[in-house]
Amino acid sequence: METSQRIKKMREPALLKYYPIVNEAQKKGRKVYFLNIGQPDIKTPEGFLNSVNGIDQKVLSYQAPEGITELREAACGYYERLGLNYDINDLFVTNGGSEALLFTFIGICNAGDEILTAEPLYSIYKEMAAATDVNLVGFKTYAEDGFALPDESLIEAAITPRTKAILMTNPGNPTGKVFTKKEIEVMVKLALKHNLYLISDEVYREFVYDKQGYLSPAQYQELSQNFILIDSISKRYSACGARIGFIISKNKELMGQLKKLCQMRLAVSTVDQIGAISLLNLDEHFFDGILKEYTQRRKIVYDALQNIPGVICKEPRGAFYFMAKLPIKDASHFIEWMINDFDYQGETVLLSPANDFYLNPEDGADEVRIAYVLNGEDMRKGMSILKYGLEAYRLAFPEVCK
Amino acid sequence: METSQRIKKMREPALLKYYPIVNEAQKKGRKVYFLNIGQPDIKTPEGFLNSVNGIDQKVLSYQAPEGITELREAACGYYERLGLNYDINDLFVTNGGSEALLFTFIGICNAGDEILTAEPLYSIYKEMAAATDVNLVGFKTYAEDGFALPDESLIEAAITPRTKAILMTNPGNPTGKVFTKKEIEVMVKLALKHNLYLISDEVYREFVYDKQGYLSPAQYQELSQNFILIDSISKRYSACGARIGFIISKNKELMGQLKKLCQMRLAVSTVDQIGAISLLNLDEHFFDGILKEYTQRRKIVYDALQNIPGVICKEPRGAFYFMAKLPIKDASHFIEWMINDFDYQGETVLLSPANDFYLNPEDGADEVRIAYVLNGEDMRKGMSILKYGLEAYRLAFPEVCK
Numbered sequence: 001m002e003t004s005q006r007i008k009k010m011r012e013p014a015l016l017k018y019y020p021i022v023n024e025a026q027k028k029g030r031k032v033y034f035l036n037i038g039q040p041d042i043k044t045p046e047g048f049l050n051s052v053n054g055i056d057q058k059v060l061s062y063q064a065p066e067g068i069t070e071l072r073e074a075a076c077g078y079y080e081r082l083g084l085n086y087d088i089n090d091l092f093v094t095n096g097g098s099e100a101l102l103f104t105f106i107g108i109c110n111a112g113d114e115i116l117t118a119e120p121l122y123s124i125y126k127e128m129a130a131a132t133d134v135n136l137v138g139f140k141t142y143a144e145d146g147f148a149l150p151d152e153s154l155i156e157a158a159i160t161p162r163t164k165a166i167l168m169t170n171p172g173n174p175t176g177k178v179f180t181k182k183e184i185e186v187m188v189k190l191a192l193k194h195n196l197y198l199i200s201d202e203v204y205r206e207f208v209y210d211k212q213g214y215l216s217p218a219q220y221q222e223l224s225q226n227f228i229l230i231d232s233i234s235k236r237y238s239a240c241g242a243r244i245g246f247i248i249s250k251n252k253e254l255m256g257q258l259k260k261l262c263q264m265r266l267a268v269s270t271v272d273q274i275g276a277i278s279l280l281n282l283d284e285h286f287f288d289g290i291l292k293e294y295t296q297r298r299k300i301v302y303d304a305l306q307n308i309p310g311v312i313c314k315e316p317r318g319a320f321y322f323m324a325k326l327p328i329k330d331a332s333h334f335i336e337w338m339i340n341d342f343d344y345q346g347e348t349v350l351l352s353p354a355n356d357f358y359l360n361p362e363d364g365a366d367e368v369r370i371a372y373v374l375n376g377e378d379m380r381k382g383m384s385i386l387k388y389g390l391e392a393y394r395l396a397f398p399e400v401c402k
Numbered sequence: 403m404e405t406s407q408r409i410k411k412m413r414e415p416a417l418l419k420y421y422p423i424v425n426e427a428q429k430k431g432r433k434v435y436f437l438n439i440g441q442p443d444i445k446t447p448e449g450f451l452n453s454v455n456g457i458d459q460k461v462l463s464y465q466a467p468e469g470i471t472e473l474r475e476a477a478c479g480y481y482e483r484l485g486l487n488y489d490i491n492d493l494f495v496t497n498g499g500s501e502a503l504l505f506t507f508i509g510i511c512n513a514g515d516e517i518l519t520a521e522p523l524y525s526i527y528k529e530m531a532a533a534t535d536v537n538l539v540g541f542k543t544y545a546e547d548g549f550a551l552p553d554e555s556l557i558e559a560a561i562t563p564r565t566k567a568i569l570m571t572n573p574g575n576p577t578g579k580v581f582t583k584k585e586i587e588v589m590v591k592l593a594l595k596h597n598l599y600l601i602s603d604e605v606y607r608e609f610v611y612d613k614q615g616y617l618s619p620a621q622y623q624e625l626s627q628n629f630i631l632i633d634s635i636s637k638r639y640s641a642c643g644a645r646i647g648f649i650i651s652k653n654k655e656l657m658g659q660l661k662k663l664c665q666m667r668l669a670v671s672t673v674d675q676i677g678a679i680s681l682l683n684l685d686e687h688f689f690d691g692i693l694k695e696y697t698q699r700r701k702i703v704y705d706a707l708q709n710i711p712g713v714i715c716k717e718p719r720g721a722f723y724f725m726a727k728l729p730i731k732d733a734s735h736f737i738e739w740m741i742n743d744f745d746y747q748g749e750t751v752l753l754s755p756a757n758d759f760y761l762n763p764e765d766g767a768d769e770v771r772i773a774y775v776l777n778g779e780d781m782r783k784g785m786s787i788l789k790y791g792l793e794a795y796r797l798a799f800p801e802v803c804k
Contacts (some may be wrong), residue, residue: 001512001596001599001627001628001653001656002513002566002654003509003510003655003656003659004508004509004510004511004512005512006508006512006513007508007659007660007662008508008659008665010659010663011451011662012661012665013665016665017675039463039464040461042462043461044459044460044461044462045447048462049457049458049459049462050674052454052455052457053454053455053456053457054453054455055454055455056449057451057643058445058446059442059443059444059445059446059448059640060451060640060641060642060643060644060645061441061643062441062448062642063643094643095497095501095666095667096668096669098666098667098668099667102666102667106408106409106533107404107405107409108404108405108406109406110406110407110408111513111535113406124665124666124668127662127665127666128666131508131663131666133513133535144603153594164404185660186769195403198403225403226403236769238461238462239462240462240463240668240669241459241463241464241465241669241671241672241673242462242671242672242673243497243668243669243670243671251403253403254403254405257405257409257410257412258409259414260409260412260413260414261409261412261533262660263414263418263499263503263529264412264526264529264530265417265497265498265500265503265504266498266500266526266642266645267498267642267643267645267646269556269644269645269671269674270643270644271454271641271643271644271673271674271677272673272674273669275673283710306677358700366523367736370662383613
C-alpha cells in the first residue's frame, strides 16, 4: 500500500531519534539534562488549573468553530495592552500555534506556491510545508552576526511569481534573534512592494531581554491587509499541553476564508479554552519574575559558552534558545557520543542538532541548539558537562574537531 | 491579497447560514427546536469531569505526539471488548475524528488523487478534500431503499488509476444507514482487488438499533494492511467538546508515515486526554440506557414521519439522523420559511437542508436531515410542528409542493 509523496517528504524531528539511546543511558544510571526541547519548567499560572478544576458542564458540547467569545475577547484585551487594536472578528482560536500555521499555509498557498523565510528556521515549518505541498524557500542568517537579516536585495532576489508570503519568527526559534526596527521595516516594505503576506510567528513575544520594547509588523497600519499574526499560549504561560493558539488578521476576506478551515475541524477543546481565558486576562506584570529567571539562565549559558574555546555565538536577545557553532564537524555524532559514551560524575546533556533547522539537512553540521529551560543550577551543571564533554571529545576524535 | 484556490473551493456548512434568522426569530419570542445538528443532549459520563476537576499538574506540558500511553491502552481495551485486537502502536490520538480524517487524506493522497464514497455524505468530507486537494468521487444511494449500497459493478466503474481509497461512514451520517455484511464484503473485496485503502469512519458505532451486532471491515484479517479506522469519543460519550479522536491501522508503514503528522502539530490537549481515559475504560453497559433513549426517539420521529403525506424515508438502523424526502421542491426555502414565517403556538423547528450532503449542491433539493438529539417530548413537539408547517407551506406555496 502506497503513502503519498507529500507525507514521504516529511521528516521526523532529528531530536526524537536520540530518545532510545537516552533511555539506555538512563537505565545505566546516567542522569541526562534535557537541553534539547522547548518545554519550559515554569509553573503554569494557577488560573488555568483553577478554571479547569471548577468546570461543571453536564454536557461537554461543541463550541463555536472560531472559538469561545469570552476567550477571543480576553485575547483582544491582551493585544490592547500591547498597543494593538484587534476586534474579536480579527481573531480565531486554533489548536495551538501549529494549527494557525497549517491554516495559513492552506489558506494562502496553492500546491507549488512558495513561502520565504530565514534560515535557520523552526523545523516544523518544513514538515508543515511538505504536508501542504508548499515550497519553503530560505535565505541564510549566521551565528557570527547574531542571525542578522541579510541585505534587502538578497531577500528580494529570492522572491518569484509563486512567492505568496514572507514568514518570520520573532523572537526566533532556534536563533533567539529579535528583529530590529530596521529589519522589520525591510520585511514590511518587501511585503507591500511585492504584494505578499507577511506572517509573523510571535509565540515567544514576551521572551525579550535587555528592556527592548515590543516591535512587530503588527504595528504598521499600512500592512494591515497583508499581515497575519500567529500566536500561542504555550510558551508565554508555560501551558504547552493546552492546545490553544490564535490566527489573527485584519484582512476580512482572508479571515472569511480561514473560517471555513475552523468549521472543517468543528471546534477547539472546550476545557482548554475555558482554562485559557484566565491566562489571557493576566496583566503584563505576571511575566516580570519569569523574565528575570530566564535572563539569569541566559547569562549562565552565555558566560559558559564564552569560556569554551572555539564556540561561536552572540548573546541572543529573545526566546530561550542559543544556536551555537561548536568546534566540531558533526554535531549529531557529538550529541550521540555525549549520551552513549560520556558522563561527568554520572551526568550528561542532550542537545538538539542544528541540521533540523535548515532546509538542506547538510547545513548546520557544526551547530547545536541549547534550550535554557532548566533552573539556574541545572543549567550551570549542564554547561560544565558540555565543556568537559567537548574536551574529552577532542581527545577521542581530534580528526573531527576544528 | 489573494487566497488559495483550495480554500476558495471550500464552502461554509449550509446549516450555519440560518443562524442569523434564527436569532431574529428568537428575539421575537419564537422558540426554536434545533433538529439540525448532531450535538447530543445526553450527559457526559461523570468520569470525564471528575478527572478534569482533579488534575493537579503544576506544569501543563506537551504530551507525546502519538498521545498519552494510558489513553492509547484504554482505547485498545475498548476495541478488545469489541473483539478487535489492536496494539497501542496501531493507534494514535488525534484532535477529534476530524484530524484523523485530515491526516488520512494527506497521508494517502497526492494532490489530484481520488477518494470514493457514498452519497449523501458527511458534509465535512467535502471541505477536507478541498483543503487537501483531494477529489471526492461519489456514488449515489437513495432514501427509497434506505440508502442501500448500489450494485458492485456500479461502484467499481467509478474506480480510476487515481483512486486511493473507499471511504465509508458506518453507521452513516446523514443517512443513519448501517451496512449489511454483504455490503461490507463488497467494499472489502473491491479494496483488495484494486489495492485501495478502505477507510471506515465509525464514530456512531454504538448507535445501532434492533440488536444488530458489530459489523465492520475491521473484522476482516485479509484487509488489515488496507484498512484505516477513524474514531472519536464525541458522539459515543456525548463529549463533542473534548477533541479526542483516533486514527488506527495495522499497516506499520502507513502508521510510521502518519506519525510525522502527529509530530507536526506536537500534541493533543493534555487535559482532554486525561479526561478521556475514564471514558474509554467504561464497559459496554454504560451505553444501554442511552441506546434505549435513542431507540424511543427514533420511534417518535419515524411514527411522525409516517403520518405526514408524501414523506419518503425508511427507518434508519443507526446513528441519530433521519434523511427524509419531503413533498416539496426546495428544502432550503422551506427551512427558511419555517424560521421566518411560521410558528405553531409560538414554536418552530430548524432542520438541515440535504444539499450540504451531496457533492453537487443541486442534489438533494427535496431532502432534509433531522437529528433526533432532543428528549422525547421535544422531539414529539418538533415533529408536530414540522407536520403543521408542511401543511401551511402547501397552502402558501402550492407551486413548489409535490
